[in-house]
Amino acid sequence: MIEGLSMKYVIDNNIPIYIQLVEKLKKDIISGKIGPGERLLSVRELAIQNKVNPNTMQKALSELEDEKLIYTERTNGKYVTWDEKLIKDLKEREALLLTEKYFNNMNVLGLSKEEIVKYLEKYKGD
Amino acid sequence: MIEGLSMKYVIDNNIPIYIQLVEKLKKDIISGKIGPGERLLSVRELAIQNKVNPNTMQKALSELEDEKLIYTERTNGKYVTWDEKLIKDLKEREALLLTEKYFNNMNVLGLSKEEIVKYLEKYKGD
Amino acid sequence: MIEGLSMKYVIDNNIPIYIQLVEKLKKDIISGKIGPGERLLSVRELAIQNKVNPNTMQKALSELEDEKLIYTERTNGKYVTWDEKLIKDLKEREALLLTEKYFNNMNVLGLSKEEIVKYLEKYKGD
Amino acid sequence: MIEGLSMKYVIDNNIPIYIQLVEKLKKDIISGKIGPGERLLSVRELAIQNKVNPNTMQKALSELEDEKLIYTERTNGKYVTWDEKLIKDLKEREALLLTEKYFNNMNVLGLSKEEIVKYLEKYKGD
DNA sequence: GTGGTCTAGACCACT
DNA sequence: GTGGTCTAGACCACG
Numbered sequence: 388m389i390e391g392l393s394m395k396y397v398i399d400n401n402i403p404i405y406i407q408l409v410e411k412l413k414k415d416i417i418s419g420k421i422g423p424g425e426r427l428l429s430v431r432e433l434a435i436q437n438k439v440n441p442n443t444m445q446k447a448l449s450e451l452e453d454e455k456l457i458y459t460e461r462t463n464g465k466y467v468t469w470d471e472k473l474i475k476d477l478k479e480r481e482a483l484l485l486t487e488k489y490f491n492n493m494n495v496l497g498l499s500k501e502e503i504v505k506y507l508e509k510y511k512g513d
Numbered sequence: 514m515i516e517g518l519s520m521k522y523v524i525d526n527n528i529p530i531y532i533q534l535v536e537k538l539k540k541d542i543i544s545g546k547i548g549p550g551e552r553l554l555s556v557r558e559l560a561i562q563n564k565v566n567p568n569t570m571q572k573a574l575s576e577l578e579d580e581k582l583i584y585t586e587r588t589n590g591k592y593v594t595w596d597e598k599l600i601k602d603l604k605e606r607e608a609l610l611l612t613e614k615y616f617n618n619m620n621v622l623g624l625s626k627e628e629i630v631k632y633l634e635k636y637k638g639d
Numbered sequence: 640m641i642e643g644l645s646m647k648y649v650i651d652n653n654i655p656i657y658i659q660l661v662e663k664l665k666k667d668i669i670s671g672k673i674g675p676g677e678r679l680l681s682v683r684e685l686a687i688q689n690k691v692n693p694n695t696m697q698k699a700l701s702e703l704e705d706e707k708l709i710y711t712e713r714t715n716g717k718y719v720t721w722d723e724k725l726i727k728d729l730k731e732r733e734a735l736l737l738t739e740k741y742f743n744n745m746n747v748l749g750l751s752k753e754e755i756v757k758y759l760e761k762y763k764g765d
Numbered sequence: 766m767i768e769g770l771s772m773k774y775v776i777d778n779n780i781p782i783y784i785q786l787v788e789k790l791k792k793d794i795i796s797g798k799i800g801p802g803e804r805l806l807s808v809r810e811l812a813i814q815n816k817v818n819p820n821t822m823q824k825a826l827s828e829l830e831d832e833k834l835i836y837t838e839r840t841n842g843k844y845v846t847w848d849e850k851l852i853k854d855l856k857e858r859e860a861l862l863l864t865e866k867y868f869n870n871m872n873v874l875g876l877s878k879e880e881i882v883k884y885l886e887k888y889k890g891d
Numbered sequence: 892g893t894g895g896t897c898t899a900g901a902c903c904a905c906t
Numbered sequence: 907g908t909g910g911t912c913t914a915g916a917c918c919a920c921g
């Protein structure tokens with residue numbers, strides 16, 4: 388859906404839900420909302436909270452586990468990693484991504500670096 | 514503790530196609546890809562290009578016309594407004610929005626103003 | 640000599656149905672038949688009543704919503720605005736329009752102001 | 766089409782074209798645009814001017830002839846009646862009709878006699 | 892060929 | 907059951 392004219396800013400609504408859940412959980416970990424070593428709610432609870440099928444929730448958590456951001460203690464539950472460097476790296480990566488996307492989007496609007504800086508100034512002062 | 518991943522993360526996939534089309538066209542107008550007074554492709558053409566029903570395309574274009582960003586010459590086609598101020602205002606509005614969202618997202622990651630500035634510096638130098 | 644009966648007399652039959660619906664609903668709102676804050680019948684009901692496709696009815700209602708004359712409560716229905724000033728302004732506008740058209744039509748018949756006044760007197764006394 | 770809610774102000778787009786033509790011609794006669802005894806254009810010419818089928822035009826003219834507003838001179842054409850009283854009566858009737866409709870429409874908007882008078886004042890002074 | 896309107900029928904989220 | 911969106915397909919006036 389929605390391509391042509393310019394493929395540059397295709398809007399893809401078909402982002403899988405589990406990916407969206409991964410993103411949200413990453414943010415919670417990065418921001419420290421769920422700190423290192425902290426226990427997550429059960430898969431079932433998270434699924435309910437997010438009005439999502441437990442399988443979908445499970446898939447999201449597996450993804451996080453693959454990235455070592457959380458680990459599973461059999462029968463006990465899932466915990467956020469104690470590896471703060473890992474978290475910090477993720478934070479850095481996400482921040483860079485956001486920044487890159489921001490500049491890309493501004494470029495798409497036809498804004499030059501100088502113009503972008505002007506918009507940034509308004510917020511930097513806050 | 515993870516609180517409800519607001520359903521929005523799932524729901525937001527429901528952005529109506531016609532709204533997405535509106536956004537895309539706005540970008541094309543703002544960036545000057547389609548300049549003031551320039552003729553748009555026909556409704557049917559645009560519909561085909563975007564793999565969308567002509568009615569949906571029509572709805573998107575009506576939206577743009579409501580905002581005076583385009584105007585219609587009956588039987589001839591649709592044209593981008595000549596009102597460059599209108600376009601400039603839109604550009605400004607969109608740029609502010611993007612900037613605001615950027616800062617919000619960075620804040621969600623738990624980044625302070627100072628940290629954000631550091632990321633920005635990497636790009637400002639480009 | 641008869642000059643071209645402007646095609647309008649024939650063409651004007653093409654007033655889009657949805658516009659006619661808009662006009663009718665406006666009258667109902669202006670006259671207070673549907674008072675401020677009052678709930679409209681459902682889109683489907685109105686469509687049936689007016690022997691019109693639901694989409695056409697929807698389009699008419701969207702038009703009214705664009706003008707802020709009605710607002711939508713998702714899943715609940717559509718309601719007439721509480722903004723009585725808005726309604727009063729519309730009433731004034733419509734009344735002026737009718738009056739203007741009346742005088743125009745009378746002029747087309749070749750009637751002078753004085754003659755028009757005579758016809759009006761007959762009704763003013765009622 | 767379009768009934769229900771309130772049959773009072775049904776808008777009927779299905780007014781036959783020939784009726785519309787009759788109305789227009791009557792106005793031309795009433796206003797003196799075509800004076801008493803004046804010759805009309807040929808049916809064919811009138812049909813072309815009005816982008817209408819000659820049969821439709823013919824039907825409209827027959828209607829006028831039935832009302833004695835025009836008469837036919839075989840092989841010579843059609844002429845407006847010399848009977849000025851007839852024209853004057855028609856004028857009166859049409860003017861009354863317009864006035865009546867005007868008051869009706871204003872009533873539909875929920876306007877009282879007093880309010881209507883206010884709107885009229887604005888024009889009477891012109 | 893252009894835009895505009897309309898219908899019929901379907902699906903969705905929300906409650 | 908509510909409003910909202912979308913598609914497919916048709917028809918119209920205008921030039």
